[in-house]
Amino acid sequence: MQAAPGNEIGLKPAIEYVFDNRHESAKMRYRELSALYDAQTIRHIEQRGIEEGWSCLEVGGGGGSIASWLCTRVGSTGRVLATDIEPCFLEALAFSNLEVRRHDIRYEGLPERRFDLAHARLVLMHLPGRELALQRMLASLKPGGWIVVEEFDTLSVLPDSNVNPDEEELKVIRAGMRVLRAHGVELRYGRWLPQQLRRLGLCNVGAEASASVWQGDSPGTRFYKLGLEELADPILRSGLISEVEFVTEMRRLDELDFLMPSPMMWTAWGQVPGPVPVPGVEGLTVQHQVPSSECRR
Numbered sequence: 001m002q003a004a005p006g007n008e009i010g011l012k013p014a015i016e017y018v019f020d021n022r023h024e025s026a027k028m029r030y031r032e033l034s035a036l037y038d039a040q041t042i043r044h045i046e047q048r049g050i051e052e053g054w055s056c057l058e059v060g061g062g063g064g065s066i067a068s069w070l071c072t073r074v075g076s077t078g079r080v081l082a083t084d085i086e087p088c089f090l091e092a093l094a095f096s097n098l099e100v101r102r103h104d105i106r107y108e109g110l111p112e113r114r115f116d117l118a119h120a121r122l123v124l125m126h127l128p129g130r131e132l133a134l135q136r137m138l139a140s141l142k143p144g145g146w147i148v149v150e151e152f153d154t155l156s157v158l159p160d161s162n163v164n165p166d167e168e169e170l171k172v173i174r175a176g177m178r179v180l181r182a183h184g185v186e187l188r189y190g191r192w193l194p195q196q197l198r199r200l201g202l203c204n205v206g207a208e209a210s211a212s213v214w215q216g217d218s219p220g221t222r223f224y225k226l227g228l229e230e231l232a233d234p235i236l237r238s239g240l241i242s243e244v245e246f247v248t249e250m251r252r253l254d255e256l257d258f259l260m261p262s263p264m265m266w267t268a269w270g271q272v273p274g275p276v277p278v279p280g281v282e283g284l285t286v287q288h289q290v291p292s293s294e295c296r297r
């Protein structure tokens with residue numbers, strides 16, 4: 001199998017996740033993230049056929065909005081395992097069908113062939129070793145189980161005043177991206193996902209990307225601003241922007257006449273091949289109805 005660039009399989013990366021769930025603004029960042037993307041995440045998971053009683057894995061659950069929705073959706077006969085390197089928000093959730101684990105997907109294994117669904121949003125792009133993390137998620141799925149992965153491609157639709165003279169190219173966003181890259185973040189990872197899932201032998205692979213226009217002082221620009229504030233020190237140390245420019249441009253993100261194209265959010269999904277039990281008929285299984293060329297195993 002060919003590894004995608006940026007995957008140092010087996011190597012312990014020297015760099016750590018750039019944000020911190022214990023930061024004072026983390027809760028606000030998750031509120032904006034949830035407002036931006038929960039509805040589409042839920043739509044994609046519903047389209048994979050989630051049912052009561054499913055066993056689900058949420059990797060890098062962050063603020064816990066999707067873990068909470070999964071717990072409610074699968075009901076008392078279902079189970080949800082939600083993991084994070086810093087699970088402080090997950091630990092505050094009160095669902096009897098939820099298990100929370102402090103877990104680093106880069107180094108630690110997961111229960112194998114356990115889940116009907118594994119989901120991660122904006123986690124793998126942050127991780128050097130993301131290929132191994134993805135493989136761990138796949139190994140955790142039952143035959144017939146679904147993976148849904150959602151990651152940004154922040155580079156394909158950058159503000160560009162050559163295309164549209166009204167688009168403003170903020171230096172602070174460029175500098176923020178430089179800092180993220182220096183921390184091992186793959187800013188285009190979302191765009192690689194469908195091919196990655198195919199290469200890993202999944203069936204019924206599909207993907208959808210979404211982008212919109214973010215206005216100043218909206219969930220998108222507030223989400224970016226909170227992230228950039230958390231990264232203020234390395235951004236200023238990068239020398240790409242002065243302190244005065246930093247303050248001015250951060251203020252710009254609050255102004256209602258400011259508009260920017262959002263990053264592309266890619267959602268990709270795929271299904272583990274293999275016989276799937278027919279619900280209610282003990283001992284009966286069916287194979288997926290997919291072209292054999294789609295299933296390599």
Ligand SMILES: C[S@@+](CC[C@H](N)C(=O)[O-])C[C@H]1O[C@@H](n2cnc3c(N)ncnc32)[C@H](O)[C@@H]1O
Pocket residue numbers: 017021030033034059060061062063064065083084085086103104105106120121122123126127
């Ligand atoms: C950008 S946040 C996204 C949170 C959540 N998935 C969402 O979309 O609302 C990334 C999350 O991944 C977690 N994370 C980062 N590195 C991780 C790792 N190696 N293993 C597990 N979780 C990790 C972070 O602590 C954080 O909660």
